[in-house]
Amino acid sequence: MKVNVLVAEIGSTTTVVNAFKDIHSPCPRFIGQGQSPTTVLEGDVNIGLRGAVEDLRKRLAVDQLEYDEMLATSSAAGGLKMTVHGLVYDMTVRAAKEAALGAGAIIHQVTAGRMKRTDIKKIKEIKPNIILIAGGVDYGERDTAIHNAEKIAELGLDVPIIYAGNIENQEEIKEIFAETNSKLYCVENVYPKIDQLNIEPTRKVIQEVFEEHIIHAPGMKAVREMVKGPIIPTPGAVMEASKTLKEEVGDLITFDVGGATTDLHSVTEGSEEINRILVSPEPLAKRTVEGDLGVYVNMGNIVERIGKENLEKELSLNIEALMEAYRAIPKTPDEIKFVERLTLEAVLTALERHAGKIRHLYGPGGKTTIAEGKDLSNVKYIIGTGGALTRLPKGKEILKGILSKNRQNILYPTDEAQILIDNHYIMASLGVLAKRYPEAAVALMKESLGMK
Secondary structure: EEEEEEEEEOOOOOOOOOOOEEOOOOOOOEEEEEEOOOOOOOOHHHHHHHHHHHHHHHOOOOOOEEEEEEEEEEEOOOOOOOEEEEEEEHHHHHHHHHHHHHOOOEEEEEEEEEHHHHHHHHHHHHHOEEEEOOOOOOOOHHHHHHHHHHHHOOOOOOOEEOOOOOOHHHHHHHHOOOOOOOOEEEOOOOEEEEEEEEOOOHHHHHHHHHHHHHOOOOOOOOOOOOOOOOOOEHHHEEEEEHHHHHHHHOOOEEEOOOOOOOEEEEEEEOHHHHHOOOOOOOOOOOEEOOOOOOOOOHHHHHHHHHHHHHHHHHHHHHHHHHHHHHOOOOOOOOHHHHHHHHHHHHHHHHHHHHEEEEEEEEEEOOEEEEEEOOOOOOOOEEEHHHHHHHOOOHHHHHHHHHHHHOOOOOOOOOOOOOOEOOOOOOOHHHHEEEEEOHHHHHHHHHHHHOOO
């Protein structure tokens, strides 16, 4: 059998390969999925890749499996580790952070203002894949970004540097890194004017830098032997899929509940009414990562949020026994019931942290109403992907729990939003596919979400 495209999702523990056929036709098809343990620790990720392709071949029951090209997403080798350094936290730092998260990065450090010795020490401990420096509106404050660049350059790290601050500093920044081992990428300012975000150029460059340098990560050196097309961070691929689908169907949010984290991607302009009272700008596409909300690795955090006694009363289960015998994939009815409740809590908490709020201020002139954060009130679709929401029996029902939330002063989606599940669990794969074949990716997404 021959297929057009294989998309590999190279995770920290498992490598999954999805096969797609008839990509160039009006009716592209998802053929099947294979998986194998990821072999980063063996020093060659291709071993796991070949194992996943072989598993796919067996599942398809064919003698031979050929493909025209292979694309990939990766969170292996620890994912895309970044540190972000800006001027004022609520302005340039936040803009730089939004760009990094939207690209699929895992942010290990954020600093505002002139970096201290302790900040520099932490960078050395983190060993980031990329360092992002921002600071100052265009033709505004210059000294902080220059100071931070000089301190980072003194470290002598062989790490790509992205500069996305005051454009007046670009030549100076180039001089600072000219004699270092770090490759420098100068991008448009993420915060060129007060109350103006410009994160897309930086987000795009972060993904390009990741793709260029991922082959230097442990166990990833041989990846280009098999993967000839784009390689982007797996969370960034989910964002790409969400943005591509938004252009076709309208404003949406995507939940990705995993064993370690819960990611929420929103792609919406918000309502005109809220935009008029918004105190600071929000990006069209926003991603938040809840590192404490995972239904396997971070199960204990969610249990603690709900309360063990409350869970036992609510579910009529021995929570202590379930936690001791817990596995990555729930099998028994009790385990499934338990994980579904953890997933619901992860979804509701992630939404609460992501969504904006309305506040009423009182002063000499009377009452003033303002809005802060991301407005989700215009969202038409609530999408679930990730292992928990796509594989648990009540994935759709869990997401419906959002619609019954009290919305007083919180900018949640309305009852009219439609719930959709990524039934084939291929949204990340379709995000990387969208970079080459956007029309095919949209058609395949609609099919997986049951929109056809």
